[in-house]
Amino acid sequence: MDNVVLKVGGMSCGLCAMSIERALLELGAKGEVDLSEKTVAITYDGSAIAMDQIKKALEDIGYEL
Numbered sequence: 211m212d213n214v215v216l217k218v219g220g221m222s223c224g225l226c227a228m229s230i231e232r233a234l235l236e237l238g239a240k241g242e243v244d245l246s247e248k249t250v251a252i253t254y255d256g257s258a259i260a261m262d263q264i265k266k267a268l269e270d271i272g273y274e275l
């Protein structure tokens with residue numbers, strides 16, 4: 211498993227955190243949002259999911275990376 215921490219712009223509340231974590235789950239990754247740091251710590255299988263896919267999924271739901 212690979213781990214990465216991404217800075218995410220545009221999240222402000224618990225709902226944002228939930229949407230981000232859900233979008234990651236749909237990709238097969240696990241995300242943990244830190245709202246005060248504006249980051250998401252992502253655990254994913256780098257051989258199955260590309261970082262570009264992760265970024266795109268979050269941008270598609272309206273966040274900035």
Ligand SMILES: [Cu+2]
Nearest residue numbers: 222223225226
């Ligand atoms: Cu929100």
